[in-house]
Amino acid sequence: MAHAEQAGGANAGCWGPEPGADPRVLTAWAALAGVMDPEIPVLSVVDLGIVRSVVRDDDGGGDGGGDGRLAVTVTVTPTYSGCPATGVIVLEVETALARAGLDATVRVVIAPPWTTDWISETGRAKLAEVGIVPPPAAGKRALTAPQEAIACPLCGSTDTAQISRFGSTACKALHRCNACLEPFDVFKCH
Amino acid sequence: MTIDTQQALFGFALRLGDTSLVLGHRLSEWCGHAPELEEDIALTNIALDLVGHARLWLSLAGEAEGQGRDEDRLAYRRDVFDYRNHLLVEQPNRDFGHTIVRQFLHDAWSVELYERLATSPDAGIAGIAAKALKEVRYHVQHSAEWVIRLGDGTAISRAKTQDALDRLWPYTGEMFEADAASSALAAAGIAPDPADLRAAWAARVADVAAEATLTRPADGWMHKGGLRGEHSEHLGYLLAEMQFLPRAYPDAVW
Numbered sequence: 001m002a003h004a005e006q007a008g009g010a011n012a013g014c015w016g017p018e019p020g021a022d023p024r025v026l027t028a029w030a031a032l033a034g035v036m037d038p039e040i041p042v043l044s045v046v047d048l049g050i051v052r053s054v055v056r057d058d059d060g061g062g063d064g065g066g067d068g069r070l071a072v073t074v075t076v077t078p079t080y081s082g083c084p085a086t087g088v089i090v091l092e093v094e095t096a097l098a099r100a101g102l103d104a105t106v107r108v109v110i111a112p113p114w115t116t117d118w119i120s121e122t123g124r125a126k127l128a129e130v131g132i133v134p135p136p137a138a139g140k141r142a143l144t145a146p147q148e149a150i151a152c153p154l155c156g157s158t159d160t161a162q163i164s165r166f167g168s169t170a171c172k173a174l175h176r177c178n179a180c181l182e183p184f185d186v187f188k189c190h
Numbered sequence: 191m192t193i194d195t196q197q198a199l200f201g202f203a204l205r206l207g208d209t210s211l212v213l214g215h216r217l218s219e220w221c222g223h224a225p226e227l228e229e230d231i232a233l234t235n236i237a238l239d240l241v242g243h244a245r246l247w248l249s250l251a252g253e254a255e256g257q258g259r260d261e262d263r264l265a266y267r268r269d270v271f272d273y274r275n276h277l278l279v280e281q282p283n284r285d286f287g288h289t290i291v292r293q294f295l296h297d298a299w300s301v302e303l304y305e306r307l308a309t310s311p312d313a314g315i316a317g318i319a320a321k322a323l324k325e326v327r328y329h330v331q332h333s334a335e336w337v338i339r340l341g342d343g344t345a346i347s348r349a350k351t352q353d354a355l356d357r358l359w360p361y362t363g364e365m366f367e368a369d370a371a372s373s374a375l376a377a378a379g380i381a382p383d384p385a386d387l388r389a390a391w392a393a394r395v396a397d398v399a400a401e402a403t404l405t406r407p408a409d410g411w412m413h414k415g416g417l418r419g420e421h422s423e424h425l426g427y428l429l430a431e432m433q434f435l436p437r438a439y440p441d442a443v444w
Contacts, residue, residue, distance in 0.1 A: 081321055082214075082242025110246065111317030113324060165332055166232035170239065174228060190324055 015052055015118065028054045028072050031100035035092050038085045039169045042126045045089060049118025050076050052109065069103035076106060077114045080170040116190045128153065132172065133186040152177035153184050193370050195378060199254035201371025202381060205417065207247030208275035211265060213296060214240030215432050216283060225286050232332060239325040246318045266436035270426050271419040278361035280425040287347065290336040291354035297330035298394045299365045302387040312380045334398045341402025348403065356407050363412025
């Protein structure tokens with residue numbers, strides 16, 4: 001089970017610019033905060049924790065030269081292996097950074113694997129606002145321990161049940177409230 | 191036969207990529223046909239994960255081979271005899287119980303495999319395995335719960351589930367079969383010997399079968415051949431459908 005902890009543990013928040021980062025890198029992060037996940041459009045790719053890093057490239061090199069735009073490399077990671085949104089996200093990241101005057105090379109990496117622990121506090125709040133129950137914040141316990149009672153996002157009752165572990169997108173499960181009878185989405189711990 | 195590490199990586203990644211791809215395609219055949227909406231969504235979600243794993247493995251295979259073949263080239267431009275998937279996963283869906291039993295037998299194996307590969311010294315293999323492991327843990331919970339529900343269900347559901355287990359059992363031996371690629375990687379400490387997965391797999395299967403009130407079939411003669419490209423007739427029909435578009439329009443791109 002050791003590998004399940006590698007990405008969690010002390011890493012409580014999402015990825016972001018390091019203190020004192022280069023202005024170009026800060027510009028890129030600011031632009032990325034406006035790129036919404038295509039399947040959960042209330043979350044930005046930064047909220048979702050799928051942007052791993054932004055680094056400044058040498059202006060002379062790479063494919064950034066010629067048109068005056070400044071080059072950066074953005075590293076992103078998919079939530080699920082087969083997530084069909086990954087291709088769209090890469091395209092939208094390139095587009096958003098181009099609008100910010102940056103020429104982005106987007107790399108997709110899978111290791112270390114994405115975890116719901118990387119969803120930011122803001123992201124969790126936004127999920128809750130639209131009625132999607134955020135994943136448990138602390139590590140991977142939900143994968144191995146019995147599920148804690150999940151409160152209905154509509155009426156607050158904890159008399160709820162899982163209908164299906166696989167919901168409207170790969171990252172969500174479908175639950176139902178036994179009090180108000182409404183179905184609702186739960187972001188799976190991953 | 192001894193082969194070098196790159197050839198072994200190619201063969202090993204091809205086996206896992208093809209197995210994931212063929213099972214993913216089989217599950218996708220349920221889209222719009224599952225017995226209930228939630229299950230329709232679940233089976234296609236699992237299919238999506240498996241096709242995602244196939245993309246990663248086939249990309250790795252293409253890199254190891256070094257002949258310029260990418261994931262699409264490997265998926266769409268090889269015929270039956272070049273596929274290295276397990277015969278289990280190409281078996282037709284038949285009824286829902288049959289699909290679920292096939293899935294459980296595979297999932298119980300893939301969890302054991304990916305747990306071991308996640309600590310492989312080969313970064314490419316370990317990266318894919320750590321990613322896939324998170325997903326297949328959900329898969330095996332799901333398929334195991336269904337096996338229990340169907341086995342310990344009505345007389346009809348129990349009979350169908352037992353029939354599926356009896357029919358599919360002779361296809362399970364191949365998952366633990368070594369070939370030149372797995373032997374070379376096992377010798378190099380990069381991947382486990384497939385036979386080493388058997389005990390943990392068998393224990394999980396026995397537990398679930400017992401809870402499902404199903405009789406675990408006796409180990410007897412096992413079908414083999416998938417690792418050498420000798421497949422059942424079913425794979426040809428599957429590939430004909432899956433490969434139609436890229437075969438008919440070879441230069442088509444999104």
